[in-house]
Amino acid sequence: MQETWRWYGEADPITLEHVRQTGAAGVVTALHDIPDGTAWPAEDIARRRAMVEAAGLTWSVCESIPMEQCVKRGDGDAPKAIARWKDTLANLGRAGIPVVCYNFMPVVDWTRTxxxxxxxxxxxxxxxxxxxxxxxxxxxxxxxxxxxxxxxxxxxxxxxxxxxxxxxxxxxxxxxxxxxxxxxxxxxxxxxxxxxLLDSFKGLDAAAMQGNLIAFLKEVVPVAEEYGVLLGIHPDDPPFSLFGLPRVVSTPRDVRNILAAVDSPHNGITLCAGSYGSRADNDVAAMAAEFAPRINFAHLRNVTVEADGSFFEDDHLDGGADMVAVIEALLREERRRAAVGDRRPAIPFRPDHGHLLGDDIGKKTNPGYSYIGRMKGLGELRGVARAIGRQLDREGAGA
Incomplete structure (x- = not known):
């Protein structure tokens, strides 16, 4: 597994030098300064990659190419928006960016009160x-x-x-x-x-929105295959309806439908343990094991869910998801891929949504993306991965 760190570009309060100090080798970033509805120019992508590499790091994952609302609605503007998305995807592939994370949440993205x-x-x-x-x-x-x-x-x-x-x-x-x-x-x-925006989605049910997602995948997965990019769809966060809108990346059944729609390793998922874990009937460890062959990226964080559906971001190794079992599933999948000659790179993962700790509490931070809390989480996840890796090595030596 490759340790990565989300970075919001030059406006991020956390510098690339600070990212290096965490021990992470990869950067998860995007061109946040380019407005929605615009394909990302190749020269801008090259500039961002050069900036990351000059700091001794690798641009491992693009998170995210913006998904315009018209694509989710499937309205008359969707074809042009999908064409722009494909142009950006191709430019990322030409630049050697191996993984793209994206989501299909209508109107609002991750939501907290x-x-x-x-x-x-x-x-x-x-x-x-x-x-x-x-x-x-x-x-x-x-x-x-x-x-x-x-x-x-x-x-x-x-x-x-x-x-x-x-x-x-x-x-x-x-x-x-x-x-x-x-x-x-x-x-x-x-x-x-x-x-x-809510009004613009009136009359759209889950079946129609799922159909729009599948139509999108049939357009973009061939481009991902052509340019060697692995796609990973991020789950809904939280994984249930907000504002009466359908959400179609929330359950194991949703994932099965997405993966079956275009059966390609380039059509994969981002296993966000915290997002899937925000729904009490999702078994995140079981999902990691079932969908391991199509996991192209992982967000490792944990939540505790309460009786009425409320939840909070817990410590990375606490909460409802068995994080040790999740990491074991990912490490076993990497070994399986190596054994069958699957040349996909190590699964990139990043610590996600760390707590505000220490003097970060008084500093400017992006919500959920403080430095100390995520570094604490990365250290915990690193320790678990190292211990499980040693155990799997012993298993392999004894086989």
């Missing part, structure tokens, strides 16, 4: 998704029509009390946390713009 939640064990500040707060926003602040019908009446009743107790500043903070978009230059939404 609290970006600075104080953990019960006092292990810093964590990201949290609080179900009552989210329902309070959707039903009583955003006031999405018929939103209450999408939730259990008991949660709606609690959410009404919660919304009524919030002052305007609390409401604004909750809204910013939910719809601010991704760090690194992604579009920051407003209440009006998110309402318009």
């Amino acid at each position: 609290d970006l600075r939640w104080r953990t019960h064990r006092g292990t810093g500040l964590a990201l949290r998704f609080e179900m009552t707060d989210f329902v309070a926003y959707d039903v009583f602040i955003l006031r999405r029509p018929q939103a209450a019908d999408d939730y259990d009446p008991a949660i709606v009743a609690r959410a009404e009390l919660r919304a009524g107790a919030m002052d305007e500043e609390e409401k604004r903070l909750l809204e910013r946390n939910i719809i601010a978009g991704l760090p690194g230059g992604a579009l920051v939404q407003t209440r009006a713009s998110i309402t318009a």
